[in-house]
Amino acid sequence: MPASPPRRQGPLPEDCAVFHCRGCWAVLGDSLQLCGQEPPGLSVLICFKVTSDVTWEDSLLVGLEGSLLGCAYYLLSCQSCGLAVGFILYSSGSDLAYLRGLFCFFKDSIICYFLQNQMIIEASKVNFPAVTLKERMHKIKEKLVDFNGRVELVMRKLEKLEQNNYVTEWQNSSTAPDDLLSGDARVNAN
Numbered sequence: 001m002p003a004s005p006p007r008r009q010g011p012l013p014e015d016c017a018v019f020h021c022r023g024c025w026a027v028l029g030d031s032l033q034l035c036g037q038e039p040p041g042l043s044v045l046i047c048f049k050v051t052s053d054v055t056w057e058d059s060l061l062v063g064l065e066g067s068l069l070g071c072a073y074y075l076l077s078c079q080s081c082g083l084a085v086g087f088i089l090y091s092s093g094s095d096l097a098y099l100r101g102l103f104c105f106f107k108d109s110i111i112c113y114f115l116q117n118q119m120i121i122e123a124s125k126v127n128f129p130a131v132t133l134k135e136r137m138h139k140i141k142e143k144l145v146d147f148n149g150r151v152e153l154v155m156r157k158l159e160k161l162e163q164n165n166y167v168t169e170w171q172n173s174s175t176a177p178d179d180l181l182s183g184d185a186r187v188n189a190n
């Protein structure tokens with residue numbers, strides 16, 4: 001009997017790229033975490049998750065020129081080689097507000113390795129299909145609703161179990177007061 005083809009799950013391999021640090025080739029993220037459209041004037045990859053090789057200081061920087069003028073942000077660096085690889089926006093004008101709290105890699109600091117064809121391309125020369133946070137949120141919402149349904153089911157089962165336990169306990173303990181009563185009665189009668 002011929003084996004059935006493996007079931008495909010998630011994005012196709014040809015869509016997947018690993019994001020490497022330009023300075024030392026440390027893995028900093030991948031294209032599965034992309035979640036936003038590049039704003040005009042900023043050459044960045046917007047991700048909602050990065051690897052532990054990406055670090056940042058507690059101190060906020062303020063943009064003095066360019067697209068980040070007047071914005072406050074944390075600078076992201078590569079833990080292995082110290083290269084500045086991007087930023088997390090802390091405060092900004094309304095045009096960049098959707099980037100706040102997300103990880104933005106400078107495309108100039110990132111080299112992409114494409115898994116399917118094993119090609120290495122500078123991030124600045126790659127156009128990834130736009131994935132918006134809205135789509136991501138929609139998927140997360142679907143998962144949450146599903147998860148909530150499961151939790152409710154477990155809660156109902158637990159409640160039922162507790163009720164059964166309560167009834168059993170009540171039945172077991174209901175003989176004790178009678179004994180006590182009859183004991184009291186006996187004492188009183190004497």
Ligand SMILES: [Zn+2]
Binds near residue numbers: 024080082083
């Ligand atoms: Zn590095």
